[in-house]
Amino acid sequence: MAKVLTAKAIETAQATTSRREIPDGQLPGLYLVVQTSGAKSWALRYRFAGAPRKLTIGPVLLRREEELPTPPTIGQAMTLPEARTAARGAMQSLSEGRDPSAEKKAAKAAPPSPVDPERDLVRKLGESFVERYCKPRNKSWKEIERQFKAEINPHWGDRRAQEISRRDVLDLLDRIVDRGSPVTANRVFATVRKFFSWLIERDVLRETPCAGVNAPSAETPRDRILNDGEVRLFWRATAELGEPFGTLFRLLLLTGQRREEVGAMTWRELQLDGAEPTWQLPASRTKNGNPHSVPLSKQAIAQIKTVRRKAGKAGLLFTTTGETPVSGFSRAKDRLDAGMLAIAREDAEDRGGDPAKVKPVPHWTLHDLRRTAASGMARLNINLPVIEKLLNHVSGTFSGIVGVYQRHEFSAEKRAAMAAWGNFVDDLMKPTKPNVVPLRSRKQ
Numbered sequence: 195m196a197k198v199l200t201a202k203a204i205e206t207a208q209a210t211t212s213r214r215e216i217p218d219g220q221l222p223g224l225y226l227v228v229q230t231s232g233a234k235s236w237a238l239r240y241r242f243a244g245a246p247r248k249l250t251i252g253p254v255l256l257r258r259e260e261e262l263p264t265p266p267t268i269g270q271a272m273t274l275p276e277a278r279t280a281a282r283g284a285m286q287s288l289s290e291g292r293d294p295s296a297e298k299k300a301a302k303a304a305p306p307s308p309v310d311p312e313r314d315l316v317r318k319l320g321e322s323f324v325e326r327y328c329k330p331r332n333k334s335w336k337e338i339e340r341q342f343k344a345e346i347n348p349h350w351g352d353r354r355a356q357e358i359s360r361r362d363v364l365d366l367l368d369r370i371v372d373r374g375s376p377v378t379a380n381r382v383f384a385t386v387r388k389f390f391s392w393l394i395e396r397d398v399l400r401e402t403p404c405a406g407v408n409a410p411s412a413e414t415p416r417d418r419i420l421n422d423g424e425v426r427l428f429w430r431a432t433a434e435l436g437e438p439f440g441t442l443f444r445l446l447l448l449t450g451q452r453r454e455e456v457g458a459m460t461w462r463e464l465q466l467d468g469a470e471p472t473w474q475l476p477a478s479r480t481k482n483g484n485p486h487s488v489p490l491s492k493q494a495i496a497q498i499k500t501v502r503r504k505a506g507k508a509g510l511l512f513t514t515t516g517e518t519p520v521s522g523f524s525r526a527k528d529r530l531d532a533g534m535l536a537i538a539r540e541d542a543e544d545r546g547g548d549p550a551k552v553k554p555v556p557h558w559t560l561h562d563l564r565r566t567a568a569s570g571m572a573r574l575n576i577n578l579p580v581i582e583k584l585l586n587h588v589s590g591t592f593s594g595i596v597g598v599y600q601r602h603e604f605s606a607e608k609r610a611a612m613a614a615w616g617n618f619v620d621d622l623m624k625p626t627k628p629n630v631v632p633l634r635s636r637k638q
Contacts, residue, residue: 195219199226201274205256207234224281226254236277238284242293249295251280258395260327268298270397314398316358317342317351323389333481338385345370345382355393360403367410376411383409418558419566424534425622427555428563431533438512439526441497446560448494448616450567450585453560455479458519460509464490464498470609471495475586486586489609491616527560567615574614580607 196219197203207216209232218224225237236251255271265279266272272280284294312318320342328335349366350358363386370379383404390402420428428447432440445456455475465472473488480486490498498511506516513520531554539549564585571581583604 196222199224199274201256204234204254204274218278221278221281223285224278236272236280238281238294240285240288242288242295247293247295249284249298251277251284253400255394259391260331260395262395266397268294271394271400314354314356315351316353316355317347319355319393319398320346320351320389323392327388327392333483337381341382341385345378346386355390355398358390358403360405360407363403363407367407371410377413379410380413383407416559416562416565418556418562419569420558420562422622424555424558425566425619427534427537428530429619429623430537431530434533435526435530437502438514438520439523439530441500442512442520443526443530443560443563444497445494446563447567448491448497448619449473449488449612450564450571450615451475451488452481452564453523454519457512457523459511461503461511462509466490466495466498480586482586482588484586484588487603487605487608488584489605489612491612493616493620494612523560531555570618571611571615574611574618576611576614577607580604580611584608584611 196217198219199216203216204226207214207226207228209228209230211230213230214228215237216226216228218226223238223240225239227235227237229235234254236254238249238251240247240249249268251272252266252269253271255273255276258273258276266276268280268284287294287297310318324335324339324342328338332338346366349369350362363383366386367379367383370376370382387402387404387407390399390404393399394402425447429444432443434440435443442456445451445459446453449456458479459473463474463476465474471490473490475486475488477483477485501511504510504513504516506513508517510516510519535552535554538555539552542552543549568581568585571584572578
């Protein structure tokens with residue numbers, strides 16, 4: 195008696211010197227076909243009008259990462275459950291007096307529909323990938339779209355996806371690493387790997403050129419925080435930036451929230467009056483898709499109240515058009531770095547030192563302000579679960595089964611933590627106060 199096929203049995207089925215057909219004990223007539231080359235496919239054997247027939251269902255797909263909106267059709271790559279479903283559909287045709295194999299041949303013989311000559315070009319498929327796969331699932335789809343435009347399409351855009359080889363993938367990644375962007379190379383690799391897997395599911399490719407390719411660069415988690423002297427320089431330099439970035443950057447430090455979240459803040463999300471002023475982020479605006487309530491300290495409120503309202507239906511705080519959030523963070527960060535260095539040199543000169551010997555602040559990113567806020571709260575003896583709630587983290591303390599049962603929102607604790615952190619930043623601007631806790635920089 196034939197054994198019931200399983201995903202593991204299909205994956206481990208080995209090629210031999212002759213073609214193999216392995217029956218599925220659960221669905222009589224369905225076979226796993228293993229060619230001498232190792233290629234695997236699905237076939238249905240049956241009888242029609244007293245004669246044996248065979249229907250090739252399609253290539254084997256070991257696993258599907260994302261469920262398709264509609265079942266795959268005959269000829270497309272299929273998992274075991276999908277192949278069984280397709281085989282049952284073919285047998286339904288048999289019960290209605292139709293030969294599924296003959297129907298497949300007739301469909302092939304029919305005049306083909308006009309095909310867009312550009313449909314398999316990487317740039318066209320990339321647009322479809324962003325639209326159909328990334329936008330519904332990935333809040334960072336704009337970054338993936340940028341990668342296609344800036345990193346992938348200039349080299350592959352006018353080539354057919356079927357022409358891209360493993361060597362092409364390695365060449366693309368090497369170019370990015372060689373220009374000094376190893377982390378970007380890792381991100382692009384993650385994108386193209388998922389892109390080619392999606393093309394297999396869409397029956398555009400039979401195999402991925404990323405097979406056997408590893409991430410081009412090893413990454414170590416960043417642990418950069420700004421020390422107390424750097425925070426003072428940051429605060430003074432942001433005063434020179436003006437709108438919109440001076441206030442925006444200060445709110446990054448005071449709230450500990452992400453750049454995209456603060457940058458797209460709207461007046462509708464803010465409740466500034468009353469005993470418990472709050473910034474309420476909807477689920478559509480957070481990285482993890484969960485609504486997030488951020489208590490606002492008096493220092494954060496003071497910064498928000500310096501923002502002039504702009505015309506526009508979006509109600510954005512930080513905008514130059516009134517309709518879209520501000521952009522140009524990199525240029526603003528460069529201006530901020532230059533301002534911090536200028537202030538440090540002025541201070542050295544005031545102390546009688548040599549300003550030429552003052553070096554720029556070691557490299558840091560805007561995301562490091564979030565880490566600085568979290569580390570500063572920890573130094574104020576604020577408990578880790580409260581800090582994670584403030585950061586809207588679902589990993590760490592609240593991952594796994596704990597996240598299912600731990601529903602306490604720590605509202606009062608979060609508000610107290612934000613108030614303490616705001617006061618801490620205030621005190622850093624008054625270095626003569628004896629109650630300032632030194633905030634040391636971690637390894638850079």
